[in-house]
Amino acid sequence: MRDLATLPKAHLHLHFTGSMRPTTLVDLAQRHGIRLPAALLSGTPLQVAATERGWFRFQRLYDAARACVRTEADMRRIVREAAEDDAAEGSGRLEIQVDPTSYAPHVGGITPALEIVLDEARAASAATGTEVAVIVAASRMRHPLEARTLARLAVRYAGTGPGEVVGFGLSNDERRGRTDEFAHAFRIAARGGLASVPHGGELLGPDHLEVVLAELGPRRLGHGVRAAEDPRLLETIVRADVALEVCPSSNVSLGVYEKAADVPLTTLLDAGAQVALGADDPLLFGSRLTAQYEVARREHGLDDAALADLARASVRASRASDATVARLLAGIDEWLAAPPPSAPAGDDAP
Template identity: 40%
Template sequence: MIRPAPPGHCPAYERYAALPKAHLHVHLEAAMRPGTMREWCAEDGVEVPPLVDFPHFTGFLDAYGVLISLLHTPERLGRLLDEVVADAAAQGVVALEFASIPDKSAAFDSAEEALEFILPAASAAGRRHGVWTGAIVSIDRGAGPGHALEAAGLAARFAERGVVAVGLVADERGNPVADAAEAFAIAREAGLGVVPHAGELAGPEEVRSALDLGVDRIQHGVRAAEDPRVVAELAASGVCLDVCPSSNVILGVYPTLAEHPLPTLLDAGVRCSIGADDPLLFGVDVVDEYVLAHEQMGIPDAGLAGCARASIDSSFAPADLKRGALAGVDDWEREAGQLPG
């Protein structure tokens, strides 16, 4: 079972926490602190959901639903945002792109009201903790075409106020990425990025479909490794995969981290960022994922610095922030080259 390295007690954790990085694949509600979750469950008389060990994808979605239900007041949502951004800062994150489905908010009567609260609260937390933040409005691919168009239109209305992209989440099987093409066009018209989940529970054909739609990044995308032609297309396109290895193992996409294709994808020239996906539910934060990538997947420091560069360069953060963060990665790599492996 994958367990996180305790922050502050593991030299490897501290080492990779010092590496500047963007966190591009994290779902807001599931970035809740364990202590905060237990506190709110006790206050609401709700049973603590299972963590890390999920018998199937539906069990994971059920646990996620509990987290959404806990966020039934603006005060709780504001606290969540502050804690998530503070934790990101402690993990060396300079740019945080968090995903959520605003119309599922339990604290507000509408998705518009939810974003009216979330965006300035996230920006204020970013200023307090020194982290740039951008919001990804997620389309629930199982909710039908009407929802997809509504979500894209909502994102477009907030394009100049902190929303940076639209995503596409939930079970791919039977819900292909191509079905969201019209919603993606609305987002693009508004100047937003497109960052769907693809190639996680479905195969490499979904990654190719995402590429055909002209997406900016692909969340997961690891099943591309099953088709060398798709891997070559990815490498040639420069599209970044936002990879979450522990998530893939815990949800049964791969049996172990040792069998995860991230090293293969990197060796083939595919740009990859590293993310934690749902830190609370999977028991790892983004730094833990870097540690595991090095210790259990054999990716050297140079490769991990490359992932950090890809994350920063592929983010929607301002250009001046990117320049400073990339210089910080160079500094980290020079120092890392003087340390034992």
């Protein structure tokens, strides 16, 4: 079997705070005199039920980690280390998701917060060779008018290259807020050339996914796994060429599925869906991008050709330039064309 860490790929579902290395979290907490919850120090992947109580526990831990990000230097470190970690896993393109309102109080507002992330994304891209672009995400927990403000801000920095905003998202608990009330913000983003990349279809099922599709016009869906429960809806998603950002470890940690083998990856692939694997929040879920490909190999029986197809889908679903897409696709072809490592010799080998 070929080394999945050397398989070129794109990473399209990674949250800013959730990308943090555990060692970095501990260091920032010590620097700022913050006491972390024991669950963030245990080294054990989060495991909660797919209920509002389970989500509350996840959100409480995420907020505790985010509270440790207090300075421009902290923000730059997170972007730089995310790029370094992705580069080590063969990711040639990272589209990291951030809500600048979460960090604005520490750096003078949402505009400086976003510009810090974009500036460091450009620097990290040059240093690591992994292109880092940004998705600006609104939160379902906040007023839809705030989402419009974020959409207008995001459009000011729209582009496809490193250090530019490529998409507009909507995150947090799907059970909160009315999806249709965020549609205006997504229209603003679309008019400004940004891809619609909202979360949907993880905590809630097909009925909610239909609303997301109708109201927000997604180019990609964050998660979208529960489309597998409705063949008609899944066919609609496939026909509309909407990619699914599937994050197996996240699905298990948040109690959507009991184990990784239950994630309906093969159902989605067999239906012809574009699937881009993502790590979501490795700080809490305990595994990064390559581990998601390992799950696909180990739990779902995908061979190297199928894993290469997954990597191709991630690249094609990205907002990268044609040149970057062509370069990464060529790298995937080279990875697959190279002979796999020789199997270990058995006891009876000469």
